[in-house]
Every structure is written in C-alpha cells, then in structure tokens.
Amino acid sequence: MIAALAGGVGAARLLRGLVRVVPPAEVTAVVNTGDDTVLHGLVICPDLDSVTYTLAGLNDEERGWGRRQESWVVMDALGRLGGETWFRLGDLDLATHLYRTQRRAEGVALSTVTTEIAGALGVAAHLVPVTDDELRTRVTLADGPEVDFQEYFVRHHHAVAVASVRFDGAERCTPAPGVADALERADALVVCPSNPIVSIGPLLAVPGIAERLRRRRHDVVAVSPIVAGAALRGPADRLMRELGHEPSVVGVARMYAPLVGTLVVDEADATRAAEVEDLGVRCVVAPTVMHSVDDAARLAAVVLDTVAGLRAGEGPAR
Amino acid sequence: MIAALAGGVGAARLLRGLVRVVPPAEVTAVVNTGDDTVLHGLVICPDLDSVTYTLAGLNDEERGWGRRQESWVVMDALGRLGGETWFRLGDLDLATHLYRTQRRAEGVALSTVTTEIAGALGVAAHLVPVTDDELRTRVTLADGPEVDFQEYFVRHHHAVAVASVRFDGAERCTPAPGVADALERADALVVCPSNPIVSIGPLLAVPGIAERLRRRRHDVVAVSPIVAGAALRGPADRLMRELGHEPSVVGVARMYAPLVGTLVVDEADATRAAEVEDLGVRCVVAPTVMHSVDDAARLAAVVLDTVAGLRAGEGPAR
Numbered sequence: 001m002i003a004a005l006a007g008g009v010g011a012a013r014l015l016r017g018l019v020r021v022v023p024p025a026e027v028t029a030v031v032n033t034g035d036d037t038v039l040h041g042l043v044i045c046p047d048l049d050s051v052t053y054t055l056a057g058l059n060d061e062e063r064g065w066g067r068r069q070e071s072w073v074v075m076d077a078l079g080r081l082g083g084e085t086w087f088r089l090g091d092l093d094l095a096t097h098l099y100r101t102q103r104r105a106e107g108v109a110l111s112t113v114t115t116e117i118a119g120a121l122g123v124a125a126h127l128v129p130v131t132d133d134e135l136r137t138r139v140t141l142a143d144g145p146e147v148d149f150q151e152y153f154v155r156h157h158h159a160v161a162v163a164s165v166r167f168d169g170a171e172r173c174t175p176a177p178g179v180a181d182a183l184e185r186a187d188a189l190v191v192c193p194s195n196p197i198v199s200i201g202p203l204l205a206v207p208g209i210a211e212r213l214r215r216r217r218h219d220v221v222a223v224s225p226i227v228a229g230a231a232l233r234g235p236a237d238r239l240m241r242e243l244g245h246e247p248s249v250v251g252v253a254r255m256y257a258p259l260v261g262t263l264v265v266d267e268a269d270a271t272r273a274a275e276v277e278d279l280g281v282r283c284v285v286a287p288t289v290m291h292s293v294d295d296a297a298r299l300a301a302v303v304l305d306t307v308a309g310l311r312a313g314e315g316p317a318r
Numbered sequence: 319m320i321a322a323l324a325g326g327v328g329a330a331r332l333l334r335g336l337v338r339v340v341p342p343a344e345v346t347a348v349v350n351t352g353d354d355t356v357l358h359g360l361v362i363c364p365d366l367d368s369v370t371y372t373l374a375g376l377n378d379e380e381r382g383w384g385r386r387q388e389s390w391v392v393m394d395a396l397g398r399l400g401g402e403t404w405f406r407l408g409d410l411d412l413a414t415h416l417y418r419t420q421r422r423a424e425g426v427a428l429s430t431v432t433t434e435i436a437g438a439l440g441v442a443a444h445l446v447p448v449t450d451d452e453l454r455t456r457v458t459l460a461d462g463p464e465v466d467f468q469e470y471f472v473r474h475h476h477a478v479a480v481a482s483v484r485f486d487g488a489e490r491c492t493p494a495p496g497v498a499d500a501l502e503r504a505d506a507l508v509v510c511p512s513n514p515i516v517s518i519g520p521l522l523a524v525p526g527i528a529e530r531l532r533r534r535r536h537d538v539v540a541v542s543p544i545v546a547g548a549a550l551r552g553p554a555d556r557l558m559r560e561l562g563h564e565p566s567v568v569g570v571a572r573m574y575a576p577l578v579g580t581l582v583v584d585e586a587d588a589t590r591a592a593e594v595e596d597l598g599v600r601c602v603v604a605p606t607v608m609h610s611v612d613d614a615a616r617l618a619a620v621v622l623d624t625v626a627g628l629r630a631g632e633g634p635a636r
Contacts, residue, residue: 041359041419071391077413081438084420091409095395101359102402120399 002304003186005130005209006031007199008047009064009233010225011192012054014303015125017296018190019055021304024124028182030175030209032194033110033129034137034167034202037150039087040078042097043104046150047199048114048129049096056121058092064233067092086155111176128182130203131173137202140164142242149198158235162242165197170205183212188307191222193288195236196255197243204259213259221262221306223288223299224249228268232289248272253281262306264288264299320622321504323527324349325517326365327382327551328543329510330372332621333443335614336508337373339622342442346500348493348527350512351428351447352455352485352520355468357405358396360415361422364468365517366432366447367414374439376410382551385410404473429494446500448521449491455520458482460560467516476553480560483515488523501530506625509540511606513554514573515561522577531577539580539624541606541617542567546586550607566590571599580624582606582617 002022004015006029015029032047046065053059053067060068070090079085089097096117103113109132118127137149142161152158183189191213194200204210213220229248231237237247245251249265253276256263263281265273266288276283286302289295320340322333324347336345350365364383371377371385378386388408397403407415414435421431427450436445455467460479470476501507512518522528531538547566549555555565563569567583571594574581581599583591584606594601604620607613 038423039420040416041361041423042416043359071389071409073389073391073409074412074416077410078416081413081417081435083413083417091389091391092395094392094412095399095401098358098360098392098396099399099401102357105356105359117399 001182001186002027002188002190003182004029004190004192005194005200005203006047006051006192007194008032008035008050009054011047011194011199012051012059013290013296014190014192014223014299015051016054016293017290017298017300018303019125020293020297021300024055025126028126028128028178028186030128030130030179030182030203031114032199032202033131034135034198035149035153036136037087037148039084039089039150041101042089042094043101044087044089044097045100045110045114045129048127049093051127052096052114052118052121052123055118055123055125055127058121066090087150109176111178126178126182128176128178130176130179130209131206132176133173134169135173135202135206136168137198138166138168139198140166153235158238162239165201165239165243167202167205170202171207173206175206175208180208180212183209183216187219187311188304189213189216189220190303191220191256191260193223193225193232195225195231195234195239196252197236197239210259217259218261218310219307220260221264221284221303221310222252222256222260223264223303224252224266224269226252227266227289250275250279253279253283257281262310264302264306319500319504320345320506320508320625321500322347322508322510323512323518323521324365324369324510325512326350326353326368327372329365329512329517330369330377331608331614332508332510332541332617333369334372334611335608335616335618336621337443338611338615339618342373343444346444346446346496346504348446348448348497348500348521349432350517350520351449352453352516353467353471354454355405355466357402357407357468359419360407360412361419362405362407362415362468363418363428363432363447366445367411369445370432370436370439370441373436373441373443373445376439384408405468427494429496444496444500446494446496448494448497448527449524450494451491452487453491453520453524454486455516456484456486457516458484471553476556480557483519483557483561485520485523488520489525491524493524493526498526498530501527501534505537505629506622507531507534507538508621509538509574509578511541511543511550513543513549513552513557514570515554515557528577535577536579536628537625538578539582539602539621539628540570540574540578541582541621542570542584542587544570545584545606568593568597571597571601575599580628582620582624
C-alpha cells in the first residue's frame with residue numbers, strides 16, 4: 001500500500017506512473033484542497049480534478065490543466081455577458097463542478113463526492129481530499145492585499161511578489177475519512193513533486209498529518225519539485241525564494257527534513273546530493289522530469305525501489 | 319408607458335409583439351420569480367430568462383424554451399457523471415446562470431442582475447423581477463408531497479394531479495425597485511397570457527401588486543391564456559380544473575374580475591363573451607394565438623387599441 005501526498009499536475013503525473021507499477025487499488029492519494037474556490041456558485045477543486053482527470057486519462061497534456069477535447073461554449077457566452085472569465089472553465093470540466101456543487105448542497109461530504117466522480121470516470125486508485133472541512137490557502141501579496149489562492153495563481157498568473165501564505169481554517173480541519181488510516185497503514189508515504197509551500201503546505205497544516213509523517217519519517221520519500229534551481233511548472237521556485245527558502249533541492253530538503261527520510265532529486269542536481277544528506281535526508285538521484293507516462297512509471301519505480309530498499313533495512317545511500 | 323405582468327413563454331411572445339408596436343423603452347415587464355430554483359448551486363430564473371431570450375431574439379422557437387443554436391456538452395457530461403439532468407440546461411443558457419449566480423453571490427440584487435443580462439443581450443425593454451426577495455411557488459401533489467415548482471413542472475412534466483399551490487415567502491416580499499412605480503405610472507397594465515395560478519399568481523401574492531391593479535382596474539387588460547377550454551401550452555387548464563376553477567375564458571374572467579377591467583379572448587371563445595361581461599369584465603374578442611411575431615404584434619395592437627379606447631372614455635364593448 002502506498003499513500004501519496006499530492007498537489008495538482010506534478011503529483012498527477014507521478015501518480016499516473018505509480019498506478020502503472022503497482023495495482024491502482026493499492027494507491028491512496030491524499031490531495032490538497034487549499035486551492036479550492038467557489039466561482040459562479042460552483043465548488044471548484046483544481047487539484048482533485050487534475051489528479052482525477054490525469055488518472056482517468058482525460059487530462060489535456062498540452063494545455064497542462066483541465067480536460068482534453070474540451071470545449072468553451074459556456075465561458076465564451078459568459079464573456080459576452082460581461083461575466084468573469086479569468087478562471088477558464090471548460091464545458092466538460094463544468095459538469096464536474098455542477099455535479100460536485102449539487103452533491104455538496106445535498107450535504108454529501110467532499111470525500112464521498114470525490115469517490116463518486118473518480119468512480120464515474122473510471123479511476124481505480126483511491127483519491128481523498130486531505131479534509132472535508134474548509135481549508136483555504138490565502139496569499140498576502142508584497143504590495144499589500146491578501147487574496148485567495150486562485151486569484152494569485154490564475155488571475156495574477158503567479159507573477160506577483162508574495163509576502164506570506166497562510167492556510168485559513170487549517171487548525172479547525174480534521175483529516176477526511178481514510179486519510180489517517182492510509183498514512184498509518186501504507187508501506188510507503190510518498191510526497192509528490194508538488195509545490196512545497198502551497199500544494200504540500202496545506203496538507204501539512206491539517207492537524208495530525210505532519211505528526212504522522214514525522215513518526216514515519218523513515219518511510220517517507222519525497223520527490224523534489226525543484227530541478228536545477230527551478231520549478232518545472234508553477235511558482236514553487238519564486239515562492240520559495242520570496243518566503244526565505246533557497247529554491248533548490250537543498251532548500252526543499254531543509255523544508256522537508258523533519259518529516260521526510262528520503263528525497264529523490266533529478267540527475268541535474270546530483271552535485272548537491274551531499275548537501276541534502278548533510279541535512280540528515282537520504283538522497284536518491286534519478287531522472288525526475290516526466291515528459292511521458294513511461295518517464296512517470298520509471299520515476300515511480302525508483303520511488304518504490306527506494307521504499308523496498310528502506311524496508312530491507314538499507315542504510316543511507318551515501 | 320405600458321407595464322406588463324409576465325410569466326414565461328406566453329408572456330414573452332406577447333411582449334415581443336408589444337415592442338414591435340411601441341418603443342421598447344416604454345415597456346416594463348414585471349416578471350414572475352416564483353418558478354426560480356437553485357440547481358447545481360446555480361440560481362435559475364426560468365421566466366426571466368424566457369422573456370429575456372425572446373426579447374433578444376435568442377430563444378428557441380421549436381423547443382419552446384431556452385436558447386437557439388444551443389449545445390448540451392455540460393449536461394451530457396453531467397449525465398455521464400451520474401448527475402441530475404432532468405432539468406436540461408444548455409451550454410449557452412448555463413452562462414446566464416453562472417453570471418447571475420456570481421453576481422448574486424457578490425450581493426447584487428436580482429433586479430440589477432436582470433438589467434445587466436438584458437442589456438448585454440441587447441434587450442431595450444425594461445425587465446424587472448416582481449421582487450428581489452425570495453418567492454417560491456410550492457405545489458402540493460394530490461398524492462401527498464409538497465414539491466418545488468420545477469420538480470412538479472419539469473421533473474413530473476406537470477402530468478400529476480395537484481391539490482394546492484402556495485407562494486412561499488410572498489408575505490415577506492416587497493416589489494423590486496421600479497415595479498410599484500411602473501404599475502402607478504403606466505398608461506395601461508397588461509396581464510400577459512400566462513398561467514393565472516402559477517405564473518400570474520405569484521406576482522399577485524407579493525404585497526402591494528394586487529392592490530395596485532385593483533385601484534387601476536379600469537386600465538388593466540388581460541389576455542386569456544385559455545383558448546377554447548385549453549391552455550396553449552403548459553398545465554393552466556389542468557391546474558385550474560384541479561383547483562376548482564372552470565378552465566375557460568369565463569373561469570379566467572372570474573379569477574381576474576376584481577383586478578382586471580378588460581379580458582381579451584380568442585375568436586374561438588366569442589360565444590362566451592357575454593358570460594365574461596356578466597362578471598363585470600369588458601370582453602374583447604380577437605385572434606390571440608401567436609404563431610409568429612406578426613401574430614404577436616397584431617395581438618399587441620389589439621391590446622393597445624383597447625387601452626386607447628378605454629382612455630378615450632369608451633364604455634364597455636357590449
């Protein structure tokens with residue numbers, strides 16, 4: 001059994017590889033909900049949807065988000081009405097939001113709705129929102145206002161300086177049903193190559209999650225989302241720098257060190273493996289850039305080999 | 319200046335004729351909101367939309383509701399997710415609901431949002447919801463449960479017997495801005511050929527509306543939605559019968575008599591004009607079935623001629 005802490009696209013890619021090398025039913029992805037928002041009255045869960053669509057094989061590879069063979073009839077008509085269209089919602093994607101919003105209005109928990117959607121789309125892995133409670137990532141911009149995550153991320157194209165990030169409501173959240181159990185029972189805990197601050201950060205802010213990782217630190221393997229000092233996509237490098245972290249595998253290792261026993265870094269960062277290990281984090285060097293599903297499966301295999309090695313009592317690689 | 323009390327499609331057709339024969343800016347349609355509902359988290363106002371789309375020339379004539387050149391990508395995808403699709407929402411139509419829901423969530427009154435949508439779609443007539451407050455038509459079915467109007471109307475295809483109808487929240491509603499003024503200042507008040515019970519009924523249940531009609535009864539002209547004992551569309555005849563009214567122009571005249579000075583009935587009902595007038599309601603006989611915009615314009619002209627005659631001090635036609 002594998003439990004994975006997941007953000008959006010980077011996590012989705014690794015998970016797609018993971019379900020190639022282990023039976024999907026043995027994978028539980030605990031997914032970030034701090035990015036969730038309500039727009040046009042619709043409950044939108046970008047990370048859950050990225051993971052769901054990707055595992056269902058319905059994601060748009062080229063665009064990098066949303067569904068493939070997507071159409072934009074509603075958004076175009078909304079634009080003609082003068083509505084807000086900075087958050088592009090495709091027609092197929094909208095169906096997911098309508099479904100979720102209706103079910104939530106009926107009082108059904110987000111975790112249950114997530115299972116329903118994943119099931120309808122043919123996803124065999126277990127997808128669980130980290131919490132059924134309200135968790136909202138809020139970003140204070142360097143030039144003043146605090147905004148919702150999506151306003152920062154989509155509306156401002158994450159091209160503005162950030163002063164701080166907080167996870168509103170986190171202290172009142174409890175892990176969704178199945179999350180604590182998955183983290184306890186998994187043979188390995190994988191921290192996906194997601195933004196450490198705004199994708200993994202919200203998960204760790206939910207009481208009980210970080211504590212469980214800390215206790216099982218030996219079994220926790222993270223994949224660095226930073227390669228050669230840069231995020232493959234999104235603002236992880238920029239955010240790390242702005243919030244006082246070195247945007248490198250060493251910076252990632254420093255952030256994760258209390259919770260993560262092993263960090264997988266890209267071959268481009270092989271020269272920094274020693275620095276990672278100096279922080280008490282085992283460092284595994286492997287190709288981590290996933291251009292294809294095959295790349296993802298190879299990376300997943302590295303993660304699983306690492307886990308197998310750890311369970312066989314292997315010491316640090318160094 | 320003309321003020322019209324309007325339900326959905328029948329009203330929309332007459333209004334489309336009316337704006338052919340008087341400047342649209344001189345027409346104010348006060349529209350039923352008792353049919354409004356929330357589905358998938360979206361605020362849906364079927365009568366406001368029918369009137370808006372029709373006056374904008376965007377309505378689907380053949381289907382009889384919704385927008386023409388409509389597509390159904392979202393609904394089809396929602397169906398594949400196992401979502402509720404009994405209330406069909408086209409992609410173009412959904413844009414209206416997204417826009418309205420977002421604006422309502424921002425605290426903007428329904429009447430303002432209605433003006434915005436009508437303006438964006440090029441409607442020059444004034445469209446006003448009867449109230450900005452919550453008004454919900456509730457239908458008790460003969461076999462027991464009380465349901466929302468749309469559940470009766472769409473889900474059950476209004477093919478089930480009704481025991482009673484009430485307008486939930488009506489007593490707490492105030493007329494939307496502009497409604498009282500339009501009813502006071504209009505040269506004529508037109509009651510459109512809409513269902514007297516579930517389309518015009520909710521308007522009259524809003525405190526102040528019926529009272530204003532009563533005071534101006536001489537200037538109030540209704541067009542019968544019942545022709546030769548049957549509704550042209552929808553369940554008006556059936557509902558009237560089930561709730562103890564004769565489903566005929568005489569039944570309509572009896573319901574409207576306290577508020578309406580003149581009833582326009584179809585030529586098919588000419589033989590019943592005397593019975594209508596016996597109720598103290600002036601009866602005008604004219605073709606009332608609107609197959610085309612020209613038909614609608616001719617009917618609108620009859621209504622306006624009637625008004626002009628009334629203002630010139632003409633007595634009862636009989």
